[in-house]
Amino acid sequence: MTALEFAPAPSHDPGETDPVHYGSLVPEGHTIHRLADDLADDLAGGAVVASSPQGRFTNGAARLDGQLLDRSEAWGKHLFLWWSSGELLHVHLGLIGKFRRVPAMESASDTVRLRLERDDVAWQLTGPQTCAVVTPPDRETVVAALGPDPLRRGARRREQFATSVRGSHRPLGAALLDQGIIAGIGNVYRSELLFLLGIHPERRASELSADDAGRLWDVTVDQLRRGKRWNRIVTVESADVGRRITRTLPREDAHYVYKRGGEPCRRCQEPIDHIEIAGRSMWFCPTCQPR
DNA sequence: TACATATGATCAT
DNA sequence: TGATCCTATGTAA
Numbered sequence: 208m209t210a211l212e213f214a215p216a217p218s219h220d221p222g223e224t225d226p227v228h229y230g231s232l233v234p235e236g237h238t239i240h241r242l243a244d245d246l247a248d249d250l251a252g253g254a255v256v257a258s259s260p261q262g263r264f265t266n267g268a269a270r271l272d273g274q275l276l277d278r279s280e281a282w283g284k285h286l287f288l289w290w291s292s293g294e295l296l297h298v299h300l301g302l303i304g305k306f307r308r309v310p311a312m313e314s315a316s317d318t319v320r321l322r323l324e325r326d327d328v329a330w331q332l333t334g335p336q337t338c339a340v341v342t343p344p345d346r347e348t349v350v351a352a353l354g355p356d357p358l359r360r361g362a363r364r365r366e367q368f369a370t371s372v373r374g375s376h377r378p379l380g381a382a383l384l385d386q387g388i389i390a391g392i393g394n395v396y397r398s399e400l401l402f403l404l405g406i407h408p409e410r411r412a413s414e415l416s417a418d419d420a421g422r423l424w425d426v427t428v429d430q431l432r433r434g435k436r437w438n439r440i441v442t443v444e445s446a447d448v449g450r451r452i453t454r455t456l457p458r459e460d461a462h463y464v465y466k467r468g469g470e471p472c473r474r475c476q477e478p479i480d481h482i483e484i485a486g487r488s489m490w491f492c493p494t495c496q497p498r
Numbered sequence: 499t500a501c502a503t504a505t506g507a508t509c510a511t
Numbered sequence: 512t513g514a515t516c517c518t519a520t521g522t523a524a
Binding site: 233234235236238284299300301302303304337338384393394395396397442465487 | 504505506507508
Binding site for chain 3: 301302304318320333334335336340463486
């Protein structure tokens with residue numbers, strides 16, 4: 208078993224396990240929320256040994272070394288770890304960052320920016336876009352720039368999202384990637400969500416009815432919760448893939464449209480179409496998502 | 499060995 | 512819009 212395949216913490220993994228996916232995913236919001244829970248489970252309650260095998264975070268690691276982890280929090284794609292010193296660790300994984308759980312026995316490669324160890328478990332951070340020791344006001348600044356996070360509690364988030372997205376004149380495909388409108392959506396979910404809603408990605412966000420915006424929020428909450436629970440993105444329903452959905456569903460069967468250009472729509476058999484929006488690829492069904 | 503690619507975001511032009 | 516940062520993987524040469 209390699210580091211990549213180290214099994215997830217059982218408390219958040221009630222069903223079947225698919226260890227291969229654990230820690231191997233490029234993150235959207237669901238990954239970060241899952242990570243926040245798993246880190247707290249493993250690291251809270253005792254002194255944490257922090258180091259920077261790569262050497263690019265030596266000073267930061269020294270400030271965390273020996274501290275207790277008070278709590279762990281996700282805000283969109285941002286991760287904040289609160290330490291007993293009152294300082295915070297701010298992590299953003301970006302495109303290629305990974306935070307992997309490995310047995311403490313396992314030594315770190317020289318690409319590991321930060322290693323957090325307690326008892327027999329270590330968490331190793333590689334390739335992050337952001338890894339910094341910050342203060343609560345710094346966190347406030349980051350959070351203030353974010354729209355509502357579908358995985359966080361709070362009154363009026365649904366309405367806040369509806370108002371905010373309907374105030375945008377950009378294509379919906381672009382608005383969904385805007386972390387200031389909704390925090391945590393990435394390139395997979397933006398295609399999948401619009402398929403689930405039957406909305407063409409080029410439709411202007413401002414043309415969305417209040418009801419549709421509310422529905423979009425509800426579906427997003429539902430999907431991200433599922434993503435967090437399974438620690439992977441699976442948007443399809445059993446009826447549309449002709450088999451029971453389990454944690455071990457092959458990746459190519461897990462989505463309706465993402466990266467399925469030219470393949471038949473799982474609902475109407477028409478070929479899935481491809482388009483570039485906000486500089487990145489999107490996929491959609493021209494029949495199920497009329498313009 | 500080399501290159502392309504990736505579920506992100508920022509900064510320069 | 513394009514260049515850039517960071518890492519790991521799969522495919523091509």
